[in-house]
Amino acid sequence: MIESVDNVINYLSKITGWNLTKLHYERAKKVIKGRLKDRKVSAKDYESIITIEKNQEEVTFLINHISINQTYFFRDYEQLQSFSDEILPPYILEKEKRNDYSLKILSVACSTGDEPYSLAIILKELLDLNQWNVEIKTFDINSHVLEVAEFGQYKEYNIKDVPFEYKMKYFYFNGNFYELEKDIKKMCTFSQGNVINKTFMRTFRNYDFIFCRNILFYLTKEKQVETIAQFYGNLRKGGYLYLGHAEHLGKVSKAFDIVKSSKRFQYKKN
């Protein structure tokens, strides 16, 4: 039984790039064992459903239940503040000088949309959207979180770090949930995608900013290296890469310059 469960986990790791640490591995084992019980199948049969038949519905079920989707609006507030107050203004000015009024942002592994929607709020506050063409593309491997993102209704936990004036301006409490204002929703395009899928990732060209926060540490070292090299290709010259608070490129890549701002640092393609 354990061998079959391990084979299922190894198969999932291969297609997602996940480096299943002990905690993540225990979580995967629990989900798979629960699934065997619910579907009343043996571990051996289940292994063949996943690894030989490659049953997409079942693979999606496992990914949706094993991936860790924690997120909330304005996560790592200081990083977003530095993006909005220190990095964006000169970046925008430089574009305006060139008569370029377009801005492309990619939010990788967006979970329930809190991150791309926070970026949309920042940009709506900063730019005249009648003049600027802002594109925020975003994706996640988990199909369930994307449904939540497109629905745009959140619990109090998700908006706990949203500044009060933005809460008033961009959320409406319907008695159960906080509904996001539709102009913000319209600014983001969601799709299902896998960050380690090179064909998929190559479709993102000439981006100004890539946010890839709190996912890199779930990937194997090999996939981290490949993913960061891919981001380098996805960015335009002068574009920036943002990682999560506890993540850094360290031994993963030397291609980017480190740009320090008052409280954070970010990576720049020069």
Ligand SMILES: C[S@@+](CC[C@H](N)C(=O)[O-])C[C@H]1O[C@@H](n2cnc3c(N)ncnc32)[C@H](O)[C@@H]1O
């Ligand atoms: C902890 S959440 C981070 C969400 C958001 N970026 C943030 O920082 O708040 C990690 C997300 O990565 C997604 N994910 C994991 N592996 C992925 C992969 N290979 N491709 C795309 N998304 C993936 C998960 O489904 C999950 O929603």
